[in-house]
Amino acid sequence: MHSDRFQEIRSLPLFADISDESFAALTRGAYVQNFPPHIEMITEGDPADFLHIVASGRIELFSSWDRSESSIAFLKPYDTFILAATIKDRPYLMSARTVEKSRIIMIPSEDIRTVFERDSDFAKAIVVELAICYRGAIKQMKNIKLRSSAERLANYVAKHHKRAGSTGSFELPVEKRKLASFLSMTPENLSRAFAALRDHGVEVSGSLILIKDPEKLDAYAKPNSLIDG
Amino acid sequence: MHSDRFQEIRSLPLFADISDESFAALTRGAYVQNFPPHIEMITEGDPADFLHIVASGRIELFSSWDRSESSIAFLKPYDTFILAATIKDRPYLMSARTVEKSRIIMIPSEDIRTVFERDSDFAKAIVVELAICYRGAIKQMKNIKLRSSAERLANYVAKHHKRAGSTGSFELPVEKRKLASFLSMTPENLSRAFAALRDHGVEVSGSLILIKDPEKLDAYAKPNSLIDG
DNA sequence: TCTGGCGCTTGACAATTATCAAGTCATCTC
DNA sequence: GAGATGACTTGATAATTGTCAAGCGCCAGA
Numbered sequence: 001m002h003s004d005r006f007q008e009i010r011s012l013p014l015f016a017d018i019s020d021e022s023f024a025a026l027t028r029g030a031y032v033q034n035f036p037p038h039i040e041m042i043t044e045g046d047p048a049d050f051l052h053i054v055a056s057g058r059i060e061l062f063s064s065w066d067r068s069e070s071s072i073a074f075l076k077p078y079d080t081f082i083l084a085a086t087i088k089d090r091p092y093l094m095s096a097r098t099v100e101k102s103r104i105i106m107i108p109s110e111d112i113r114t115v116f117e118r119d120s121d122f123a124k125a126i127v128v129e130l131a132i133c134y135r136g137a138i139k140q141m142k143n144i145k146l147r148s149s150a151e152r153l154a155n156y157v158a159k160h161h162k163r164a165g166s167t168g169s170f171e172l173p174v175e176k177r178k179l180a181s182f183l184s185m186t187p188e189n190l191s192r193a194f195a196a197l198r199d200h201g202v203e204v205s206g207s208l209i210l211i212k213d214p215e216k217l218d219a220y221a222k223p224n225s226l227i228d229g
Numbered sequence: 230m231h232s233d234r235f236q237e238i239r240s241l242p243l244f245a246d247i248s249d250e251s252f253a254a255l256t257r258g259a260y261v262q263n264f265p266p267h268i269e270m271i272t273e274g275d276p277a278d279f280l281h282i283v284a285s286g287r288i289e290l291f292s293s294w295d296r297s298e299s300s301i302a303f304l305k306p307y308d309t310f311i312l313a314a315t316i317k318d319r320p321y322l323m324s325a326r327t328v329e330k331s332r333i334i335m336i337p338s339e340d341i342r343t344v345f346e347r348d349s350d351f352a353k354a355i356v357v358e359l360a361i362c363y364r365g366a367i368k369q370m371k372n373i374k375l376r377s378s379a380e381r382l383a384n385y386v387a388k389h390h391k392r393a394g395s396t397g398s399f400e401l402p403v404e405k406r407k408l409a410s411f412l413s414m415t416p417e418n419l420s421r422a423f424a425a426l427r428d429h430g431v432e433v434s435g436s437l438i439l440i441k442d443p444e445k446l447d448a449y450a451k452p453n454s455l456i457d458g
Numbered sequence: 459t460c461t462g463g464c465g466c467t468t469g470a471c472a473a474t475t476a477t478c479a480a481g482t483c484a485t486c487t488c
Numbered sequence: 489g490a491g492a493t494g495a496c497t498t499g500a501t502a503a504t505t506g507t508c509a510a511g512c513g514c515c516a517g518a
Contacts (some may be wrong), residue, residue, distance in 0.1 A: 044455055045455055063371050063374075063375065063455075064375075065371065065375040065376065065451075065453060065456065066375070066451055068375055069375075070371070070374040070375055072367070072370065072371075072374075083360075084359075084360040084363045084364050085364070087356055087357065087360045088357065088360045088361070088364070090364070091455070093364055093367045093368065093371070093455050094367065116353070116356070117349070117353070120346070120349050120352060123349060123352040123353065123356065124345070124346070124352065126356055127316055127345070127352065127355055127356050127359060128316065128317065130313075130356060130359040130360060130363055131312075131313040131316045131317045131359060132317070133363050134313045134359055134362050134363040134366060135313050135314070135317070135319070135322055137363060137366035137367055137370060138301070138322045138323065138366055139322065140370060141301065141366060141369060141370050141373070142292050142294065142299070142301075142322070144370070144373055144374065144413075145292075145299040145301075145373065145413050146292065146293075146294040146295070146297055146298075146299055147294065148504075148505095149504080149505070150504095175465075175466095176465075176466070177465070177466085184373075184374050185505075185506090186505075186506055186507080187465080187466070187467090188466090188467080188468085188505090188506075188507080188508095189504090189505060189506070190466095191466065191467050191468075192467090192468085192505095195467090195468095206466095206514085222294075222295055224294060226273055226274055226292075226320070226322050227294065377474075377475095378474080378475070379474095404495075404496095405495075405496070406495070406496080414475075414476090415475075415476055415477080416495085416496070416497090417475090417476075417477080417478095417496090417497080417498085418474090418475060418476070419496095420496065420497050420498075421475095421497090421498085424497090424498095435484090435496095
């Protein structure tokens with residue numbers, strides 16, 4: 001059956017509470033697309049014709065200005081993106097490229113807007129999703145504006161360590177050069193910042209990060225739920 | 230009549246399309262509060278009990294971490310704030326203080342959530358408002374991540390000059406020290422950046438900014454609708 | 459197994475930005 | 489009008505961050 005292809009997203013917060021009819025209306029015009037690694041799938045400024053959902057793989061959102069570029073977010077299954085542009089029927093503010101081979105579900109923006117009008121549960125879910133995105137953006141801005149690059153890295157390590165279960169180590173989910181860009185620093189500076197974290201209980205071996213002394217790290221990073229939560 | 234107090238906000242995008250009944254439900258528990266200048270009216274981390282609307286005056290949103298603080302936005306009539314926290318029923322991510330004497334309309338968050346459930350026009354308006362806020366935050370992040378402090382200032386001047394009608398001059402709406410914080414730089418650095426803008430067609434006299442050569446300024450600032458629009 | 463490529467690291471240096479200190483200027487108060 | 493206050497500016501210096509260049513090491517493909 002046709003809509004089976006989309007069963008995997010039926011239980012996402014965005015769709016969990018909507019009617020079968022609404023879900024059918026959303027998936028009717030939707031399709032799945034596979035992308036090889038390192039493909040730019042969206043270019044900022046283009047019209048936002050689809051809501052995108054990461055079904056598998058990993059996506060980088062980034063932006064460019066005057067021959068420099070900066071990573072803004074990394075997405076994993078089942079993150080959505082381009083929601084705000086879809087709603088407002090405005091061009092993308094960010095470009096997107098695959099980090100690895102990825103499968104993307106694309107729902108036409110017009111269908112989103114149509115169902116949004118008819119299904120108040122969907123409208124509610126969209127509001128919640130947008131509110132989460134907005135608060136995430138504010139947190140990220142605070143992170144950049146209030147902390148030095150070394151502090152940003154320390155908090156990145158502390159946060160991902162906890163997220164991975166505080167087992168004493170975790171694997172970086174992206175290349176260090178992309179991490180550097182995400183944290184608003186150069187790869188060279190990231191290298192030195194990792195070296196500096198040795199004094200705060202962190203050791204590095206390739207993409208494996210070892211947290212030898214979580215308390216010492218937290219004492220330096222001073223994580224805050226209003227920035228890192 | 231009681232609800233007359235709130236007629237001034239009836240035509241805001243957030244309320245323009247909603248029913249009289251919904252508007253009455255929103256304003257029933259609402260009230261107006263006057264604040265003197267330089268009062269911290271909201272502290273980050275507090276629960277978001279009200280949606281706030283600036284009726285008059287000027288509000289600064291800012292955030293603190295580890296004895297440093299940073300301005301994130303300046304609000305004017307009739308901007309709204311705390312919408313995302315209201316929706317999500319989460320604590321404020323930013324503090325707010327008055328820049329000048331201000332009048333604030335406060336609508337209980339619970340009423341917002343109630344009417345949101347019942348009135349789909351209101352839900353739609355909220356989504357649009359949130360989408361605008363989100364896109365604004367992303368633009369601001371791009372501004373910080375992709376540009377130097379001098380470039381940020383140049384674009385700030387160019388944007389506000391256009392907004393003021395491109396008449397060759399405009400008044401800074403806030404103190405320079407606050408502007409510096411907003412642009413992620415120190416007051417000293419802002420002073421020097423203004424001095425540097427003389428080479429690009431900008432002169433400064435107190436809080437009056439004179440744009441002698443708009444084309445020259447734009448050539449340096451390279452404004453971009455995906456950041457400054 | 460060798461080898462080229464590329465990401466990462468390190469060092470030296472440069473640019474940007476922040477800090478500290480002093481001085482100017484306007485405004486407000488008394 | 490005198491004095492105090494505080495914002496702003498300017499200069500000197502320091503810290504942070506970026507740039508350029510070279511070398512290391514891992515991995516993929518020949």
